């Protein structure tokens with residue numbers, strides 16, 4: 001097992017190049033299962049979750065090749081329909097194989113992902129939507145066994161909760177269904193728009209992606225195409241928060257403008273921010289960081305994937321503030337770890353009350369999920385002395401070379417065998 005060793009007390013300054021978005025790349029790579037020819041992907045981040053996706057797609061028979069930084073996936077060779085537990089347990093997003101396999105082959109067996117450190121995370125909306133499209137689905141021995149006689153049928157589907165994954169799974173399934181599907185109360189994340197852009201590039205007929213009502217007219221066949229993955233807004237936000245916490249400055253390059261709620265909160269925290277088409281600059285030098293109230297919401301609200309980082313920001317900021325998590329029922333596992341470093345935080349139900357912290361010191365802490373890990377690293381950079389972050393395989397799921405990018409900004413962080 002590896003861990004990060006961080007010597008605290010650095011002020012970050014410089015430029016960082018943002019990688020492609022994990023949460024756009026994953027559904028898009030699964031959507032390549034729908035195509036009967038090769039797709040070419042640019043700006044794919046080099047992450048553990050991408051390796052897991054590649055392993056699952058090749059197990060299903062897809063032909064996968066890297067040419068330098070370009071990823072080629074040929075869906076024509078896909079000839080299996082089982083996504084096994086061994087791979088699904090490593091990455092919940094594997095459930096996104098369900099819609100494409102069922103739509104293309106009329107059959108799919110996908111392991112249930114189970115819960116994770118942030119919540120139970122059921123997939124009932126995915127399953128109910130596919131049943132509405134004519135699928136016969138049974139859950140048996142931990143697997144979702146899905147079948148349809150002929151093709152899936154277009155349907156009018158109302159989702160009673162906003163779910164990113166269900167919107168993606170159903171949008172992919174509907175692209176090869178017979179007739180028109182309308183998804184109501186759909187998720188509106190930029191990653192949904194990116195998936196729709198790729199599907200449309202393959203020939204799909206989709207209107208309304210990015211709104212809460214998406215219309216998909218199914219067609220008979222989808223062809224591979226070229227697609228550039230959008231920049232990672234959560235990685236961008238993480239580096240902006242890191243610089244703000246350290247009282248430094250950062251220019252995030254190769255990013256985009258889909259971060260409004262995060263930028264507004266950083267401005268409320270007293271950061272100077274300048275946004276261009278493809279970069280975001282933050283300057284916190286000689287400015288006092290102020291604690292900010294946060295409530296997570298589906299997009300375009302404040303993203304839950306930035307909650308842990310803002311909890312860390314409030315720990316070093318002046319004043320007190322509350323962080324309320326409304327998307328996942330258990331996304332505060334970073335709080336007891338931050339408390340071990342001296343953070344003045346109290347949990348009350350789904351709210352973390354962040355008081356002013358007088359002194360932060362390095363400690364041995366445990367990463368519990370991807371963004372919790374990021375919050376511990378960011379706090380370690382500010383704290384007095386040495387911080388050891390264990391279980392950093394969580395970080396590697398979703399941040400490309402985070403230690404190299406932070407070191408280039410002036411952090412003292414090293415990876416080593418525990």
Ligand SMILES: CC(=O)N[C@H]1[C@@H](OP(=O)(O)OP(=O)(O)OC[C@H]2O[C@@H](n3ccc(=O)[nH]c3=O)[C@H](O)[C@@H]2O)O[C@H](CO)[C@@H](O)[C@@H]1O
Pocket residue numbers: 022023024026093119120121122123124125126127161162163164165166187304305327328329
């Ligand atoms: C790979 C990826 O893109 N992951 C993101 C995606 O996860 P993911 O797609 O899993 O998250 P969802 O939007 O589906 O989950 C939102 C909420 O809906 C609940 N729910 C979801 C589906 C369902 O069938 N039933 C149900 O009750 C979940 O338990 C959760 O409480 O969106 C989350 C919310 O923005 C982000 O934190 C994750 O980073």
Ligand SMILES: C=C(OP(=O)(O)O)C(=O)O
Pocket residue numbers: 023092093305370371398
């Ligand atoms: C929760 C996250 O991802 P996943 O849905 O892949 O677990 C995340 O990216 O913060």
